[in-house]
Amino acid sequence: MRLLKKRICIIGSGGAGLHLAYALRNDFDITVIERQSPDQIRRGRIMSTQVHFGPTRNRETRFNMPKWGEQSLIESIHITIGNQKLFVGNLKEPALSVDQRLYYSHSIKDLVEKGVSFRFEKVDKESVEVLIDEFNLVIDCTGKNGSLLPFSIEEDLSPFKTPQRKCIVGYFTGIKANTPLGVSVTVLPELGEMFEIPVVTEYGPATIMFIMAIPNSDLDVFKGIKSAKEFTLKMSSTAQQFFPEIYNRIDGKNFALCDENSFLQTALTPIIRKPYLMVKNKLVVGCGDSVFLNDPITGQGCNLSSYCAEQLYETLMEYKNSNWDVETGESYWNRTKQYVKEVTEWTNAMTKPLPEHVVQLLLQGAQDQVKANEIAEWFANPTKAYEAFTSTTTIH
Helix, strand or coil, X not given: CCCCCCEXXXXXXXXXXXXXXXXXXXXXXEEEEECCCHHHHHHCCCCCCCCECHHHHHHHHHCCCCCCCHHHCEEEEEEEECCEEXXXXXXXXXXXCECHHHHHHHHHHHHHHCCCEEEECCCCCCHHHHHHHHCCEEEECCHHHCCCCCCCECHHHCCCCCCCCEEEEEEEECECCCCCCEEEEEEECCCEEEEEEXXXXXXXXXXXXXXXXXXXXXCCCCCCCCCHHHHHHHHHHHHHHHCHHHHCCECCCCCEECCCCCEEXXXXXXXXXXXXXXXXXXXXXXXXXXXXXXXXXXXXXHHHHHHHHHHHHHHHXXXXXXXXXXXXHHHHHHHHHHHHHHHHHHHHHHCCCCCHHHHHHHHXXXXXXXXXXXXXXXXXXXXXXXXXXXXXCCCC
């Protein structure tokens, strides 16, 4: 007699939810609940930025997730402090950034074609209880707006009570790409950072300009801006004042947002939660930003979500034929805890002034291409960054 497949409900179809739907769909009966239709997502406002580094792209390949055009592969990380460009470090494996509106809407349609059930409705704290009764497992992938369920906070990894940065993001055309094609990281001490990211959009290649302003600093100048036109003008004048190297690559006549919805201002307080709990004697788990919310300063959001989705997949496969309970939840947390700690502690350290030994490492990168490449690799392999930040001895 064939056993019925266990039924799993994934709430949210962002990075974590999509990863899980692709990973789990062959072994379980999957229903994804998402409040917006693919067309609403595609026509809506940008949600944030994402750079899928090599390990994440390998997991996407493992789970047969959609492929994207290879014309905008990101091969390097450009590091600038103040007005001094230090170096370009090469990534071991290329990264890729895709407008999430395109990525998510395309993936949802692809999953529907592959037989995954979708319900387009809003879930709140009341209706989630009904889902817990209906399914063998509910996975909270609701993202950075916070979890639906009271997953307990890991206090030692959640030191902040307020946002550490204002996130100001626009997807633009009319900027000459840097060479080699890469992510530019500009650190302005006591003001904040600018990340310039090549991105695939439905309009073709574009450039993300992502300012992370320390609240109330001189870089925090986008307050009250509501229209695309105002946002574009302010981004141009801010680049001229603070980021001249980028400003010099802007083509004034053609510099524009990709569309009216391709800009965003947000601020979030990083918070890490234990990713499982028992509700009515049933296991409920969280994955991605709903439980592991880091500041975007290290670009790890979608990469951490991808890592945790794979670990949750491995856990559920290991316990496939047993009852999913506290032991299953504990196993998932044990698999993810160390990596979550490394990413979070590195990210939290990046929101503060750089430690002197890290500044010395960056200066060494300016003299030594091997060192520059190692530093670029921090973003793809945060364990290496964590080791560099927590080691107090400078390597000479």
